[in-house]
Amino acid sequence: MSTQPVQYLDPETEDVCKRCGExxxxxxxxxxxxxxxxxxxxxxxxxxxxMLNERYKVKYGAxxxxxxxxxxxxxxxxxxxxxxxxxxxxxxxxxxxxxHNGKQGFDLVVxxxxxxxxxxxxxxxxxxxxxxxxxxxxxxEVVVVDPNTFLLDKTSLQRIQVSAEFQVIHHIxxxxxxxxxxxxLDACASNSSRDDLxxxxxxxxxxxxxxxxxxQTIILGHSMTRLASEVLxxxxxxxxxxxxxxxxDRSISHGVNEIHILFPLRDILFAEVKAILDLTxxxxxxxxxxxxxxxxxxxxxxxxxxxxxxxxxxxxxxxxTASTVVxxxxxxxxxxxEITGQCRICSAxxxxxxxxxxxxxxxxxxxxxxxxxxxxxxxEYANVIGCSDLEGEKLExxxxxxxTLLGAGDKFAWPTRxxxxxxxxxxxxxxxE
Amino acid sequence: xxxxTTKRPKVTALCQHCHGRKAVMxxxxxxxxxxKECFFLVFETEIHNTITNAELFSRGEKVAIxxxxxxxxxxxxxxxxxxxxRYDYGxxxxxxxxxxxxxxxxxxxxATVKRNKDQYQMDLEIVSYKDLYSWSMxxxxxxxxxxxxxxxxxxxxxxxxxxxxxxxxxxxxxxGHNADDMAETVLMNILRGDTARLESxxxxxxxxxxxxxxxxxxxxxxxxxxxxxxxxxxxxxxxxTECSYAPEAFRGTxxxxxxxxxxxxxxxxxxxxxxGEHLAxxxxxxxxxxxxxxxxxxxxxxxxxxxxxxxxxxxxxxxxKCGYITSNKICKACVLLAGLxxxxxxxxxxxxxxxxxxxxxxxxxxxxx
Numbered sequence: 001m002s003t004q005p006v007q008y009l010d011p012e013t014e015d016v017c018k019r020c021g022e023x024x025x026x027x028x029x030x031x032x033x034x035x036x037x038x039x040x041x042x043x044x045x046x047x048x049x050x051m052l053n054e055r056y057k058v059k060y061g062a063x064x065x066x067x068x069x070x071x072x073x074x075x076x077x078x079x080x081x082x083x084x085x086x087x088x089x090x091x092x093x094x095x096x097x098x099x100h101n102g103k104q105g106f107d108l109v110v111x112x113x114x115x116x117x118x119x120x121x122x123x124x125x126x127x128x129x130x131x132x133x134x135x136x137x138x139x140x141e142v143v144v145v146d147p148n149t150f151l152l153d154k155t156s157l158q159r160i161q162v163s164a165e166f167q168v169i170h171h172i173x174x175x176x177x178x179x180x181x182x183x184x185l186d187a188c189a190s191n192s193s194r195d196d197l198x199x200x201x202x203x204x205x206x207x208x209x210x211x212x213x214x215x216q217t218i219i220l221g222h223s224m225t226r227l228a229s230e231v232l233x234x235x236x237x238x239x240x241x242x243x244x245x246x247x248x249d250r251s252i253s254h255g256v257n258e259i260h261i262l263f264p265l266r267d268i269l270f271a272e273v274k275a276i277l278d279l280t281x282x283x284x285x286x287x288x289x290x291x292x293x294x295x296x297x298x299x300x301x302x303x304x305x306x307x308x309x310x311x312x313x314x315x316x317x318x319x320x321t322a323s324t325v326v327x328x329x330x331x332x333x334x335x336x337x338e339i340t341g342q343c344r345i346c347s348a349x350x351x352x353x354x355x356x357x358x359x360x361x362x363x364x365x366x367x368x369x370x371x372x373x374x375x376x377x378x379x380e381y382a383n384v385i386g387c388s389d390l391e392g393e394k395l396e397x398x399x400x401x402x403x404t405l406l407g408a409g410d411k412f413a414w415p416t417r418x419x420x421x422x423x424x425x426x427x428x429x430x431x432x433e
Numbered sequence: 434x435x436x437x438t439t440k441r442p443k444v445t446a447l448c449q450h451c452h453g454r455k456a457v458m459x460x461x462x463x464x465x466x467x468x469k470e471c472f473f474l475v476f477e478t479e480i481h482n483t484i485t486n487a488e489l490f491s492r493g494e495k496v497a498i499x500x501x502x503x504x505x506x507x508x509x510x511x512x513x514x515x516x517x518x519r520y521d522y523g524x525x526x527x528x529x530x531x532x533x534x535x536x537x538x539x540x541x542x543x544a545t546v547k548r549n550k551d552q553y554q555m556d557l558e559i560v561s562y563k564d565l566y567s568w569s570m571x572x573x574x575x576x577x578x579x580x581x582x583x584x585x586x587x588x589x590x591x592x593x594x595x596x597x598x599x600x601x602x603x604x605x606x607x608x609g610h611n612a613d614d615m616a617e618t619v620l621m622n623i624l625r626g627d628t629a630r631l632e633s634x635x636x637x638x639x640x641x642x643x644x645x646x647x648x649x650x651x652x653x654x655x656x657x658x659x660x661x662x663x664x665x666x667x668x669x670x671x672x673x674t675e676c677s678y679a680p681e682a683f684r685g686t687x688x689x690x691x692x693x694x695x696x697x698x699x700x701x702x703x704x705x706x707x708x709g710e711h712l713a714x715x716x717x718x719x720x721x722x723x724x725x726x727x728x729x730x731x732x733x734x735x736x737x738x739x740x741x742x743x744x745x746x747x748x749x750x751x752x753x754k755c756g757y758i759t760s761n762k763i764c765k766a767c768v769l770l771a772g773l774x775x776x777x778x779x780x781x782x783x784x785x786x787x788x789x790x791x792x793x794x795x796x797x798x799x800x801x802x
Binding site: 231232305327369382384403 | 447453473474475478620626628654686690694697703710711712713714
């Protein structure tokens with residue numbers, strides 16, 4: 001009996017695939033013997049089950065009139081999960097195209113966001129073009145986005161500091177032409193905070209690209225293992241109130257549009273995703289492996305630690321824990337409290353004021369001075385160091401971002417989201433204008 | 434000007450709160466450098482804030498401190514005595530200990546609790562497994578094996594605390610669960626998919642309608658490291674040996690993960706507790722059923738127990754055997770004891786030997802060859 005989620009068989013084995021009964025089995029997964037073709041087909045079935053909604057099928061007549069042309073955005077980072085999902089979705093489109101005389105249920109837009117350690121723009125476009133051509137006659141649109149696009153609609157930077165009283169303070173700093181997302185992140189002192197803020201940028205860019213390309217759906221290549229580690233990361237970062245929202249198939253409203261966010265690989269473990277990548281011809285050469293050089297625990301991020309935890313569980317025969325965590329998170333709902341505000345960094349809802357919560361459990365009080373020497377030293381301290389009260393306007397920030405900004409250090413600057421009043425002030429004309 | 438007898442501390446080595454004394458420690462919660470007096474003050478004030486925010490105590494109440502002799506309960510007794518005098522809660526504090534009957538471990542820790550009784554001038558009540566259940570842990574381990582011993586001990590201890598408090602006429606038990614324990618519990622409930630406990634895993638006060646005893650955790654926001662530092666600087670007397678029968682495999686993996694995360698994100702324990710307070714289950718969609726005309730509404734309100742029987746009481750379920758609160762017809766402790774009873778030998782061999790495996794293990798550890 002297998003204890004690992006995917007167990008490859010000896011090439012000399014005589015076992016035959018349990019599904020087709022013809023070809024030789026190459027692996028054991030979910031307690032079954034599989035040949036290469038049947039395993040890939042089995043996994044594709046799971047992806048298609050999650051996209052059974054009518055808007056992704058080939059539509060005729062009145063239904064086509066009602067739903068119109070559907071566009072689906074698939075962000076590809078050239079990791080295993082996004083490549084496998086691209087292959088699955090493109091093959092689905094290919095079947096629709098062949099079976100329905102050239103009609104497709106939806107149009108596919110592939111998005112790649114340039115990364116520091118990833119391929120260059122030319123390499124990314126070449127790779128995606130080659131992948132698209134292998135699925136002819138399906139047409140796949142390719143979009144490559146620079147992360148500095150995140151700064152285009154921001155008018156100013158905010159120098160953000162967190163005081164000893166856990167109040168988030170900000171004041172305006174000029175946003176000059178040479179500022180990039182990377183330079184902002186380089187000013188961040190902590191690895192985990194840098195990773196958190198980078199994820200913020202990516203989510204924002206994906207949503208922006210979806211709106212600008214007219215897509216109604218975003219599909220993300222998160223496997224079950226990835227979703228489980230996301231749940232754990234959210235819990236560890238103080239974002240428990242966002243778990244129910246972040247990993248469920250959901251819809252978000254953006255102006256008059258509605259964008260659906262799906263996770264088609266949610267029932268597939270990452271080990272199974274890697275197996276699909278190995279067994280699918282011509283897909284592995286596009287894989288960009290981000291070599292994880294972080295051997296020290298101190299250099300890892302919260303996300304990396306969670307991922308490593310679940311992978312270790314999988315190797316030890318407890319891969320079902322990831323499934324348990326994801327199913328538990330799907331049962332969660334919004335907290336049973338009132339929303340008191342919205343974060344200006346990540347736009348999450350705030351249910352409990354983080355400053356008040358932290359201040360009551362982290363007291364900053366001094367025991368009274370008793371001797372003359374102690375009073376002398378206190379005066380000396382005041383002369384040398386003095387009281388360094390931070391100055392600036394207050395900023396409403398959720399708990400997770402408060403801790404992220406605490407880890408970012410004092411010299412950190414970041415754009416904040418405009419409130420509704422600021423947007424109205426910018427566009428409403430007064431009598432004098 | 435008389436000559437200075439001690440070296441004058443540098444300005445950068447001074448306490449960050451009072452600025453007048455030399456800092457002797459770095460606080461685990463926020464890495465501030467503090468002197469001893471300021472650390473005592475902020476540690477105690479935070480626990481006071483926790484108690485008053487949650488309204489744990491009421492004047493005239495009798496409160497039992499679950500005392501095991503370890504650092505958590507010892508510091509809890511010391512801090513509660515200090516705060517009761519300083520802020521005048523008006524509660525009467527009592528030490529309540531459980532004797533599991535593990536020779537070589539529990540008898541030594543109970544000796545510590547007896548010394549605490551004298552130091553803090555509190556009453557002490559010791560409830561023994563042997564008296565309540567006719568079984569000691571040494572006998573349970575001999576019968577059921579060491580692997581499952583934590584299950585028996587946890588179930589029996591939780592009920593023994595309630596029974597001991599009821600004997601003393603006390604309706605409030607405080608335990609020394611700290612922030613690290615709360616964070617571990619949140620993580621474990623997520624990893625095990627225990628949705629029934631997920632919402633209440635960070636509750637500071639737990640009480641059910643069927644039981645008169647309520648429990649609370651004043652140390653909910655106190656780090657374990659700070660409790661150790663407090664005990665160290667106050668020179669408190671506590672017992673620190675681990676239990677002899679304690680294999681905790683699954684809890685260990687969550688604990689290891691927590692320690693790795695703490696190296697990466699020093700505030701992760703408090704972050705997990707903040708997350709735990711915001712976890713809530715989505716409301717279930719109520720299925721509409723056809724209401725039959727013949728049935729009256731009273732009959733439709735009957736509660737069905739998990740084992741299929743029907744509860745006739747409206748104020749919580751109680752065990753048919755011992756009368757304590759339970760979700761089933763018979764409580765877990767009685768089920769476990771019945772299982773043990775069927776395996777018990779009619780006649781004991783070696784009548785004179787009363788030492789269990791724990792004592793033997795400790796004796797072997799001290800041998801030298």
